[in-house]
Amino acid sequence: MDAKEFRRQAHLMVDWMADYLETVDQYPVKSQVEPRQIFNQLPSSPPEKGESMNTIFKDFQDVILPGITHWQSPNFFAYFPSNNSYPSVLGEMLTAALGSQCMMWETSPAAAELEELTMNWLKQMTGLPSSWEGVIQDSASSSTLAAILSARERASGFTINDQGFTSKDKFRIYCSTETHSSVEKAVKIAGLGRTNLKKVGLDKQYALNPEALEQAIVQDMANGFSPMCMIATLGTTSSTAIDPLEKIAAICNKYNIWLHIDAAFAGTALLLPEYRWMIKGIEKANSFVFNPHKWMFTNFDCSAFFVKDKEPLLRTFEILPEYLRTSTRGKVNDYRDWGVQLGRRFRALKLWFVIRNFGIEGLQEKIRFHIKLGQHFAQLVEKNTEFEILAPVHFNVICFRYIPEGEKDMDRLNALNELLIRNLNKTGKIYLTHTRLGSKYTLRMVIAQTNVTKQNVDSAWKLICETAKSLNI
Ligand SMILES: *Cc1c(COP(=O)(O)O)cnc(C)c1O
Numbered sequence: 288m289d290a291k292e293f294r295r296q297a298h299l300m301v302d303w304m305a306d307y308l309e310t311v312d313q314y315p316v317k318s319q320v321e322p323r324q325i326f327n328q329l330p331s332s333p334p335e336k337g338e339s340m341n342t343i344f345k346d347f348q349d350v351i352l353p354g355i356t357h358w359q360s361p362n363f364f365a366y367f368p369s370n371n372s373y374p375s376v377l378g379e380m381l382t383a384a385l386g387s388q389c390m391m392w393e394t395s396p397a398a399a400e401l402e403e404l405t406m407n408w409l410k411q412m413t414g415l416p417s418s419w420e421g422v423i424q425d426s427a428s429s430s431t432l433a434a435i436l437s438a439r440e441r442a443s444g445f446t447i448n449d450q451g452f453t454s455k456d457k458f459r460i461y462c463s464t465e466t467h468s469s470v471e472k473a474v475k476i477a478g479l480g481r482t483n484l485k486k487v488g489l490d491k492q493y494a495l496n497p498e499a500l501e502q503a504i505v506q507d508m509a510n511g512f513s514p515m516c517m518i519a520t521l522g523t524t525s526s527t528a529i530d531p532l533e534k535i536a537a538i539c540n541k542y543n544i545w546l547h548i549d550a551a552f553a554g555t556a557l558l559l560p561e562y563r564w565m566i567k568g569i570e571k572a573n574s575f576v577f578n579p580h581k582w583m584f585t586n587f588d589c590s591a592f593f594v595k596d597k598e599p600l601l602r603t604f605e606i607l608p609e610y611l612r613t614s615t616r617g618k619v620n621d622y623r624d625w626g627v628q629l630g631r632r633f634r635a636l637k638l639w640f641v642i643r644n645f646g647i648e649g650l651q652e653k654i655r656f657h658i659k660l661g662q663h664f665a666q667l668v669e670k671n672t673e674f675e676i677l678a679p680v681h682f683n684v685i686c687f688r689y690i691p692e693g694e695k696d697m698d699r700l701n702a703l704n705e706l707l708i709r710n711l712n713k714t715g716k717i718y719l720t721h722t723r724l725g726s727k728y729t730l731r732m733v734i735a736q737t738n739v740t741k742q743n744v745d746s747a748w749k750l751i752c753e754t755a756k757s758l759n760i
Pocket residue numbers: 367425426427428429467469520522523524549550551552578590
């Protein structure tokens with residue numbers, strides 16, 4: 288391909304992209320293909336000779352697209368969102384064209400400085416302490432891993448990186464039973480041992496019970512363990528429960544435990560001053576993560592990770608082989624030292640585009656609107672006696688289930704709701720996913736897609752009611 292053909296193809300594809308995003312609500316939101324259906328349509332060996340972009344793009348449309356689940360559809364109510372927006376897509380396009388590898392300041396000074404700047408902007412936008420420092424990671428999983436490894440090194444006096452574990456290192460890590468699975472994964476990767484992750488019980492609202500946390504810590508200490516790290520969640524994945532940060536922070540300070548806050552989804556709500564109560568006490572914590580790639584209209588991947596003190600983080604990850612030595616070292620941020628990856632994408636660009644193009648007010652308006660739609664949906668559920676809400680609605684996620692007149696049997700209710708969600712997703716009109724709260728099979732309605740409207744929500748509710756009625760029980 289030459290420059291002329293690239294230009295022609297790029298224009299065609301931009302037109303396709305604009306059409307796609309404008310009409311994405313007309314696709315079956317959840318891909319309806321069977322396992323191997325895509326794989327079996329494609330040649331099992333790569334082509335000997337190059338193919339034209341026209342042929343390749345036709346296969347993208349005919350073969351690949353049917354196997355895509357449309358996360359940008361306003362009828363996508365599943366999981367947590369992975370939103371994009373026009374300014375974000377434009378930023379990603381330029382990032383791809385530059386193709387810079389932003390491992391350190393010298394490999395693209397603007398990327399490093401824009402990353403520092405946008406992280407400072409996010410601190411101001413969310414009310415995080417101004418003295419903290421931020422870095423963009425690929426995911427909340429990586430951010431949490433970085434936090435747990437830093438906590439491990441701090442607690443061991445930086446000896447585990449050096450010498451590995453010894454028998455005296457008996458660390459314990461704490462979270463609630465509703466904490467995201469990425470914490471368990473990080474504990475395993477960090478070599479701490481899954482059995483040393485203590486999952487503390489909940490209050491009635493599915494938030495961590497701080498008394499139970501302190502009890503677990505005291506008991507562990509009595510048994511010769513060293514409490515090392517605690518992960519609190521603001522907006523749990525199942526039900527967006529909010530762990531009581533202030534109480535947890537006080538306990539962590541008392542026992543000198545690293546407190547990491549996982550606000551992967553709900554951190555975006557901190558853009559609204561009325562939600563800042565959630566981070567009361569944060570100055571006592573050590574690290575915080577939220578994902579602009581979830582609810583802040585910035586393409587995956589973009590996870591904003593903040594630390595109170597960057598020294599433990601840098602001491603944990605720093606490496607300095609001869610071929611990475613630069614004369615600016617120490618005067619600038621070399622972000623390769625701030626996490627696992629050496630090579631890094633220029634992710635700050637799309638974030639900068641999003642923040643500038645929406646403005647703080649534009650972002651706030653959208654987030655408030657999503658929360659309002661959440662309240663609207665919750666009211667619809669409440670008004671219908673054949674449905675019930677199963678967890679407090681803090682944001683725009685509604686946990687609910689179908690509970691037809693007279694049906695009390697737990698197993699039958701669980702089977703019924705499982706069937707309901709399967710039938711709903713088969714229609715291709717909406718996409719919902721589930722969780723389990725206690726033993727209850729629970730439907731989750733997440734109203735957070737960038738362009739979701741009241742009409743999308745109302746149509747979804749109508750379809751849910753009709754589909755529930757049509758279940759043969
Ligand atoms: C989504 C989510 C994660 C994982 O996010 P990734 O960026 O996909 O790693 C972690 N914690 C919580 C609370 C989440 O909702």
